[in-house]
Amino acid sequence: MITKKNVIILVLFLLAIGSYYIQPGEAQDPATPPQSAQPETAAAPSTPGADTVMVPPVSVAPPAPAPAPPPAVTLSIDKTTVDNGGAVTVKGQGVAGKPVFLEVWAEKQVRSSFFDSKPDKDGKIPYKLYLTHALPASYKIYAPKDKKEIFDAYKAKGSGWAYSEALKEMGADVAYMAPSKIAIDAYQSTIMASIIGSRGEKLPDLDDKETRRRAMQLTKARFRSIGVLISPSIEQNADGSFTAKVNIPQGAAPGKYFIVAYADKALRSQPAVVENNIGFPMMYLSNAGTSLNIIWPFLLTLAIGIFGVLMGAGGGFLLNPILISLWPLPHTVVAGTVMPTVAFSQASGIYNYSKIKFINWKLGITMGIAMLAGGFIGPKLTELITLDQFKFVFGWILLILAALMFWQTTPGYMAKNKKEQAILTEFKKRAEAAAKAK
Amino acid sequence: MIVEFWGQEFKINIIFGCIGAFLLAIVASMFGFGGGPFMVPLMTVGLGLPMYLVVGSSLTAIFFNTVMGTMRHYQFGNFDMTFFLIMFPAAILGGYIAPQIAKRISPLMVKRVAVAGLVLLGLNLLGLY
Numbered sequence: 407m408i409t410k411k412n413v414i415i416l417v418l419f420l421l422a423i424g425s426y427y428i429q430p431g432e433a434q435d436p437a438t439p440p441q442s443a444q445p446e447t448a449a450a451p452s453t454p455g456a457d458t459v460m461v462p463p464v465s466v467a468p469p470a471p472a473p474a475p476p477p478a479v480t481l482s483i484d485k486t487t488v489d490n491g492g493a494v495t496v497k498g499q500g501v502a503g504k505p506v507f508l509e510v511w512a513e514k515q516v517r518s519s520f521f522d523s524k525p526d527k528d529g530k531i532p533y534k535l536y537l538t539h540a541l542p543a544s545y546k547i548y549a550p551k552d553k554k555e556i557f558d559a560y561k562a563k564g565s566g567w568a569y570s571e572a573l574k575e576m577g578a579d580v581a582y583m584a585p586s587k588i589a590i591d592a593y594q595s596t597i598m599a600s601i602i603g604s605r606g607e608k609l610p611d612l613d614d615k616e617t618r619r620r621a622m623q624l625t626k627a628r629f630r631s632i633g634v635l636i637s638p639s640i641e642q643n644a645d646g647s648f649t650a651k652v653n654i655p656q657g658a659a660p661g662k663y664f665i666v667a668y669a670d671k672a673l674r675s676q677p678a679v680v681e682n683n684i685g686f687p688m689m690y691l692s693n694a695g696t697s698l699n700i701i702w703p704f705l706l707t708l709a710i711g712i713f714g715v716l717m718g719a720g721g722g723f724l725l726n727p728i729l730i731s732l733w734p735l736p737h738t739v740v741a742g743t744v745m746p747t748v749a750f751s752q753a754s755g756i757y758n759y760s761k762i763k764f765i766n767w768k769l770g771i772t773m774g775i776a777m778l779a780g781g782f783i784g785p786k787l788t789e790l791i792t793l794d795q796f797k798f799v800f801g802w803i804l805l806i807l808a809a810l811m812f813w814q815t816t817p818g819y820m821a822k823n824k825k826e827q828a829i830l831t832e833f834k835k836r837a838e839a840a841a842k843a844k
Numbered sequence: 845m846i847v848e849f850w851g852q853e854f855k856i857n858i859i860f861g862c863i864g865a866f867l868l869a870i871v872a873s874m875f876g877f878g879g880g881p882f883m884v885p886l887m888t889v890g891l892g893l894p895m896y897l898v899v900g901s902s903l904t905a906i907f908f909n910t911v912m913g914t915m916r917h918y919q920f921g922n923f924d925m926t927f928f929l930i931m932f933p934a935a936i937l938g939g940y941i942a943p944q945i946a947k948r949i950s951p952l953m954v955k956r957v958a959v960a961g962l963v964l965l966g967l968n969l970l971g972l973y
Contacts, residue, residue, distance in 0.1 A: 517921060539921075603916065693924035700930045707931040711938020716946055717958040718884075721935060722877030724961075727969055735927075741876025742922025746914040747931045748878045751939050752907045759900030766897060769847050769856075770904030773887075776862035777905055780869025781912030785920055787874045800875055801969030807881055808962035815955045823895065830896035833850060 479506070479675040481667045483652075487681045490688055490697070491656040494665070494680050500646040501669040507581035508548035508640065509666045510652050512682075514659040516543045516695030518628035519738070520620070521595070521790045533595045535605055535790065536620045540588040541628055543659035543695040547636050548650050549578050554638040561632050565794055569626040570619070572636065581668040585625050586618040595790070603782045628695075628736070630793065652680075657697050657734070660684045694739040703729070707747070715751075722748045723807060727800050730793065737796040738788050762837035849897045856891045864890055865905060872906070873913030879906050 481498030488494065500506035518541045522534045549557070553576045560572040573579040592609040599606040612620060629635050640650040652665055660682050667675040684690060690697040707725060714721040722744050729740045759765050788796075813819055845858035864886045872879035883902040887893050917923055967973055 689926055689930070691924045691927045693921070694927060703927070703930050704934045707934035708938045708941075711935045712942045712945065713954075713958075715939060715942035716949070716951070716954045718951075719878075719881040719958075721938070722872075723881070724965070725931075726876050727965055731968070738917075738920070738922040739924050739927070741874070742914075742917030742920070743924050743927045743931065744876045745873070745910055745917055746923070746928060747935045749907070749910040749914055750932070751935060752878060752903055752910055754939065755903050756900070756907055759903065764896075765900035765904050766847055766849050767904070768845075769887075769893075769897075770901040771908075772845070772858060773861055773865040773883075773901075773905035774908030776865040777869035777909035778912045780866045781873040781909040782916060784870045784873030784875075785913055785916035785922065787870070788876075788917075788922065789920060796875070797969040797971070801966045801971075803871070803875065804962045804966030804969065808959050808966060810881060810885060811955050811959045811962065815952060815959065820952070826895040829894070830899070833896055 479667050479669050479673055481508075481665065481675045481678055483665065483678045483680060486679065487683060488654055489682075490684050491654045491658050491682065494652045494654065496648075496650045496652050496665060496667075496678070498648055498667050498675065500642060500648050500667065501673065502644065502646040504646070504669045504673075505550045505553070505577055506640060506642055506646070506648045507550075507578050507668045508650055508652065509581040509583060509664075509668065510544075510546045510548065510654075511542035511584040511664055512544035512659045513662040513664070514543040514690075514692075514695070515540045516628065516659075517541070517693065517736075518624040519789045520623045520627040521792075522623075523790075534609070535593040535595050536624060537591045537593070537605075537789075538588050538621070538624050541621075541624055542584055544654070544663070545585060545625060545629060545635065546652075547573070547578050547581050548640050548652065549576050549636060549638045550640045550642045550648075551638055553578070557632065557636060557638045565630065567632050569632075569635065570622045572632065573622075576636070576638070578636065580671045581666075582618075582622065583666070583668075583674075584664070585621045587614070588617070588621055588624075590617055590620050590624065592620070600786060600790075601783065603786050605786065627792065654680065654682050657688075658682060659695055660690050660697060691735070691739070694735045696734055698733055702732075706732075711751070717811070719807070721751075723804065727797070727804065730797070737791075737793050741788050742785065762834060762841060764834070764837060847893070847897070854893055854897070856893065861886070861891050869906075869909040869913075872909055873916065876913070876917075878910055 479498065479500055481496055484495040484497075485492075496508060498506070517537070517539050519535060519537045522532045522536065525531050556572070556575050560567045560575075570579070573582055590612055592612060593605040593607065594609055595606040625635065637653075640648050642648040646669075648667075654663055663680040663682055664677040665680065666677045684697050687700050688697050689700050706728065707721065710721045710724045710728070714724065725744050725747075726737075726740055729735055729744070730737050756765065791799075814823070845856055847854045847856055865883070868879050868882050868886065872882075880902060883906050884895075884898055887898040887902050888895060914923075
């Protein structure tokens with residue numbers, strides 16, 4: 407006979423083993439930016455004098471005309487601060503005959519993960535997980551207006567558009583600099599590793615070319631839509647001068663934003679810096695990389711919390727999908743933050759039922775241990791799926807739940823339930839009386 | 845396994861129950877919900893237990909999943925403190941307000957609204973409208 411005490415000891419033991427499993431490398435550590443995302447600024451304007459200095463001073467010829475300065479790219483901005491996003495007008499001088507691109511990125515960094523499960527050239531599926539903590543929290547490349555056709559063609563492809571191809575076709579890949587050198591961890595995922603809840607074996611560091619390529623996939627995984635990542639809106643004149651409106655969206659990360667103009671890979675301007683300020687009630691969610699007005703999620707959670715209790719389902723079913731639909735939050739962060747939120751209402755429910763001895767501990771804990779094992783595996787799978795897959799599966803879960811709820815409103819179920827509810831009330835009364843008598 | 849509850853005895857197939865609970869826990873922790881509405885039918889329909897036994901015991905079972913899921917999500921860096929501090933007081937407050945409202949409205953009505961809402965939200969997530 408298993409006594410209650412033994413079972414509890416066993417559970418504590420399992421929890422202790424579970425907590426030992428936390429590997430230091432996998433522990434949450436968003437505070438360390440492994441590498442600054444800021445590219446070295448081009449030293450282009452400083453070189454032209456070098457050759458002339460070396461010319462011997464005895465030369466009889468009149469001083470050689472100074473070599474024409476290499477075409478320089480410059481830019482100026484009309485303001486250096488914005489409040490909770492805003493438009494900044496960028497004016498500058500590019501190179502005649504060469505399209506100009508603006509790269510705009512935030513100093514704040516966020517996490518992004520990408521699971522490569524597409525068959526490669528040989529038809530082998532790599533099953534590799536790429537993870538970075540250093541992606542800019544906001545990132546956009548502005549292209550000249552005449553690239554709009556290419557932009558529209560990629561936009562029409564929907565979520566399957568390829569970021570690297572779109573950049574290349576527009577010629578905008580020269581401006582993809584800030585995220586191209588971020589530190590990326592790669593893991594070889596296997597089914598076995600997934601079962602024991604591990605990310606898999608860590609692969610050796612990526613080389614520069616591979617880093618750039620994977621960084622593009624991570625950028626797309628984080629920002630998803632082409633409209634967020636690319637804007638064909640620069641007005642460029644024949645002499646190379648250009649104007650553009652750089653829009654820092656509402657809800658973007660606070661802090662510094664860098665703007666750099668590119669004519670080609672080596673020809674770029676000094677970065678201009680814009681500071682984005684946010685004030686209460688806007689708050690920045692550092693792990694999600696989004697700022698939001700905290701009043702709305704508060705009211706939403708309150709409403710769903712109430713409705714959840716009334717309909718007899720925890721808030722998680724409604725909170726998760728609504729949060730990811732309303733705000734640009736990563737599904738991993740939403741799932742990982744909603745879970746502890748519902749934990750406390752569950753705990754208070756357990757406490758209330760246990761007071762009136764309405765829990766069968768043997769049943770609850772036995773099934774609980776099975777769930778403990780499941781709960782160990784699940785969270786690791788969240789980062790292996792994309793937001794679209796998350797939405798798709800969640801959509802079906804909600805439809806199944808709706809069917810279950812509908813079944814509970816059918817007359818047959820209601821009649822049966824009425825009888826059971828009567829027993830429940832009767833038992834509760836007795837239990838409360840017993841508790842009082844003590 | 846024999847489950848005893850308030851003087852009554854129920855014989856259940858615990859292996860079946862545990863496999864169901866295990867699979868449910870994977871999905872629930874992966875998508876970040878508790879899983880109560882699925883756990884209750886598993887225990888009542890799947891194991892044939894009466895409702896009054898299931899309400900408290902199912903909550904106990906899913907709590908294990910929530911705690912483990914929370915720990916693992918934290919470990920994989922999926923937890924955002926600011927976000928939690930915004931939602932947590934609202935959830936607690938909701939827990940206090942809900943029972944006051946529950947006395948005044950019919951549960952059948954709530955369920956019907958919930959079905960409609962869930963279908964709409966589900967179809968929205970599937971991108972059907």
